[in-house]
Every structure is written in structure tokens, then in C-alpha cells.
Amino acid sequence: MISRDQIAERLSAAGYIADGELATAIALMQMLKRPLLLEGEAGVGKTEVAKALAVVHDTELIRLQCYEGLDQSAALYEWNYQRQLLAIQADRSASAEAIEDKIFSEKYLLERPLLAAIRRSRAPVLLIDEVDRADTEFEAFLLELLSDYQVSIPEMGTITATSIPHVVLTSNGTRELSDALRRRCLYHYVDYPDVDREARIIMARVAGAGTSLALQIATMVQSIRREDLRKVPGVAETLDWAAALVGLDVRDLHDAPETVQDTLMCLLKTHEDRARFKPEVTARLLGKVA
């Protein structure tokens, strides 16, 4: 078991600039053996948490991206039908039982993320991304898996977990999750980082961004978020923008207002938002940046 302080250390070593609460959440996860549910706006770095967690535990990350219509065969396991057929055709002389034993064995089983996660010898991090996009039926199935950590395959029998994975679920809030699932999980709300943290994230992720530029960018993005926008830029967008500015050799935002205006496309992703940000607006916001 890793202590809370060690977790915080390893997180920052992994390049994830976390707030103090996240280290607590991760410590609780391993203590109480519960999954962690992360909610927050798109682009605040929920998926990054899982990646950092894999680094903290020095283990593999297995990712299941949810989508509408996701079913067991895409999430759990499936038989490799083509190979099964080949095996039947190739060995017609064998008895039915022998063939059956052969084609319903490990070799013909295709592991999907959920099955893979419980069959590793070292507990991996299982990221169930955007769980709100999956159907409610799938959510119920997930709930069962997360409480028993075993899977029954009719042709083969029950597979119990060799290790309990560290499960992280993320949700964008496009659908209300069931209370049962929420109750199973620890909850952490990921908010937009404050200026200081965002600047440190920029410095950690974008090579060549100095402290003063990173602070300027973070302050600017912060004030853009306060404007009435249809799509509020997330941390990923900030990083894109910072990379663009560094790439265009901008050292100080005040020196290059035109470049700032032109590169705003990294942050503003709808036509209306672009139209709203006329040069005067940008200049006004730039004026507030120290």
C-alpha cells in the first residue's frame, strides 16, 4: 500500500500536477477497494488522472471507451468464430466432444478490456471512459462486474479475477448515472484548474514555455472562460494554444496581439464564439493580463 504523501510525490514525478484532494482520493481507492468516479466538464483532464494513476502504481492502463450500443462482445469477451470454424473444418475426423473441447478453450477466446483487466497478474488500472455514453443496460452489467469481479462464460465456466484492478470511471454528464453506480464509487469532481495550477501544467507539458508566458496564458484562458461562450475551452485547449504560441516564437502576449487573435482558434471551437471574440474583446482581456 502506498501512503498518501508518496502518491502525491509520484503524481508530480509523473508530470501530473494534481490538487491535494486527488491524492486523498487515490489513497482511499486502494484502502477501501472502491472504484473512483470522476466528473467534470469536457477537457479538464479526467482521462489524464487514469494515466497518472497507472504511473503511480507502475502498472498497465487498460481503457474501455464507452459509446451508445456498447455491448458485452465489445467490452468483455468474444469467441474467435473464424478460427473456430477453421478448426472444425480442418479436423473433421475428430469426435464432436473433442472438437468442442478444442474450440471452446483459451486459445479461441478474444479478450476485451473488461476481461483483460481482471486476468492480469499485476493489478492494472482500468479506465472506463465516458460511462454516461453507454446504455443503462450496460451500466447495470458493469455494476455487477464491479462488485463481484468475476465473469461467467457459458461454454467455459466462471473466471474469477486474479487481481482486482484499480477502476476509474469518467463521466461528462450527458446522461444522469444511476444512483446504484454512484454509490459503489468514490466521487471526485474535477474542476478547471486555477491560474497557478494551470500555469504549472503548461510548463510541465509544453517544452519551451517560460514561467511568465505560462502565467500570462493561464490568466488569459481564465478570463476567456468567464466570458459567455457556447463551448468553454478546457485544459487540453490551453495546452494546444500554448504549444502554438511557443511554436510561433511568442515570448510575451502583449508583443504580439495579432498572433494572439489568430491563434484563438485553438481555444474557440464554434463559429459563434469566434465571431464574438473580435480584436477589441481580445485587447480588453489582454489588458487585464499582467
Next chain:
Amino acid sequence: MIARSPALAMNDTGDGGRLIAGRLSAFLRTLRDNGFAVGLQEGQDAAMLIAGGYAARPALLRSAFRHLFTSRKAEWERFDGLFDAFWLGHRVRSRSVTTGAAKAANSPSLKSLLERPSDQTGGDRPPDQIPSGDDDGAERSGEGRMEGASLADHLAETDFRNMAQPEQIAQAHDAAARLARLMRTRLTRRDLARRRGYRLDIRRTIHANISHGGVPIQLVRRKRKDKPLRLVMLLDASGSMSMYTGFFIRFIHGVLDEFREAEAFLFHTRLAPISDAMKERDPARALDRLSMMAQGAGGGTRIGESLQTFNRWHAARVLHSRTCLMIVSDGYETGDAALLGREMATLARRCRRIVWLNPMMGWEGYAPEAAGIKAALPHVDLYARANTLQSLLALEPYLAKL
């Protein structure tokens, strides 16, 4: 600081342990009273955390408990206040549980709106909205009886305004629930109208025919998945709507009960999500919870601003491409009509259909001339009257087609 509070100052000696357990269970009770879903398992886990050294620093314990006990954003934000109030003795700034609703003179609770007989509400209405057909309605109900129609029919034709008897109102509410059920079954019976000729599902076909040695005898076809329609209701609870609010609250209650996916919001000068409160099965309790949230009901209407709030904070979660949005309002906008138009355009982009129900439309001589309704109408798919049960029932085939 926690260390100073008597319960936690004790170490894990027998007495101290019992004291902590007592304090902890009292805290769990407080959380439950404030609407947190906290079960036995969480209590055990919390005890484990305290035993595991998390109680050493209050900030750490608070953060750990916050992850454990909350399960949605609203709770996440309220938790610190409750924790501080309980363990550190601070005063709670945010809303915490109260037993009775404080009623300001100008903001009657919804319950009182519901129970007030309609003929006494006349004085509250702005003068330009005095109905012209009051006597008319009474006459019509008389006719119904003379023609020997059933009582249900008679009820179906009475304007909701004129229902004063409690039992009459109750019957109307039952009818509303029935209607919601009717609408739902029609909606989920869509598989009858499926198109023929699906594509083959090759993988499943092979799987199904392994027992035939791979010869495709049984064909498996892709099925279209039945996805439930979602109904989202926005109810205007302003003064001009006061006579209808009670009825539609009951209607919403039926809808939330019967639909698999439904959400409801109430707006007057601001917007309040009411689905959680309304999911209470007992209507009277639901109304109690609701009246706490309805401060300011019965005043003016800022439809545009309310829709703006809706678009900004709720739309992404609540609306999707199979959503029917039902706005129940008279369209008397006291705010900016242009804003209302803009927000309606945004809404129209986001959902499948927008139905605007206007109870005033059933009144004689009513024309949609209020600035609000004029701005909104271009974005509305169906604009219909909703002042009698009959007019609501008439909507059903339209909703079933969605």
C-alpha cells in the same frame, strides 16, 4: 479544529471509540437528512478511515469523507459546509434541511397555489389577463351533464381554472397520470412500425451456425435498438399562470412516474430543477419538498433568462437527439423578448421537437400577441392549447409519432 472537539480528542480507548462511533452515526444521519444517499457500507468505510489515521487533520478527514459520501456535483459542493457545521461548529451558509417552508408574503408556496380555490386568485392576476370565459365554462359543464355524458367526459371539457372542488381536482390529476401512461405505452410500442429488411449480422450469423459446422442455416439480422424517448418539461410558475400551475405540477408528477426518461424544471424569474423532488411517490410530500424550492413562484416571468440558465447548465445533460421538450407557459415575458428568441433557437438545435403548451390559448379571443410568444413561435414545432384535459389528450397522437 477537530482536535478540540470532544468526540475526536479521545484516542481509540473504549470510551473514545464509542463516542466517535456515536458522533459518526449522528453525522451520517445529518447527511441523510440533507438528501445524501449514505448507506451502512459507507458508515463502515468511514469508521475504517478514522481508524486509519485520517482523523489526525480535519482538512484531510473532510476531503476523505467528501470523496466517500458525495456522489454528484451538487453534493460535492455542499459537503464542506455540512462537515464544518457538524464537526467544527460553524454555521452552514448553504441550504440545509428545514421542516417547514418559509413563506414570504409575496411568494406563495406551490402547495398553496394548488389548494387555493380558483375564484379567490382573481385579485392576483394582472388586469390584462382576466379571463373572458368564466361564465362560459360553467355553462359548458352544465351542458355536459344534460347530454348525459359520463362524469369523466364532463371533467375533460372543463377548463382547469374552474375546478374548485378538491375531488374534482383529484380526478383531473388521475386523468393526467393516465394520460402520461397512455403516451408512454404508445411511445414504446414503436417496434410495431419497424421497417422490414434488416442487414445481416455476419458475426452473429456465424456464431449461431457453429453447431451446423458453419453452414449458415439460421440467419441473424441486425435489429434496431429501441431507444426510449425522453420528455423534458419546463413549467412556467409565474403569477399569470398561477391557476394552471397546480394542475401541471400533478401532470409532471405523473409524467416523471411513468416515463422511463423524463426531467422537469420549473421557472419563474429563475430556473429550478424539480425532478428529484418530484420523484417522491407521495404527491403531498413531493409538493412539500417542491415548495421549498419554489421561492418566488407566482411573481413575474423571465422566460429568456430561465432558458439561458437551462441551456448553460442543464441542456447538455438533459437534452439529446431523441428528446421532446415541452414548455408550458403563457408566453408573457417580463424580461427581454429578443433573448428569449435567441435561446429558443439554441434549444431547437439541440432537441428533436419543441412543444409549447399555452393554457391561455383556449380562452376566447386570445391571440399570440405577447412579445415573448411572438419571439418564440418560429422555433416551436407544435403550439397548442392546454386548458382542458381534452386538449392534452389531443396531443397524444402527435407525441407518439416522434
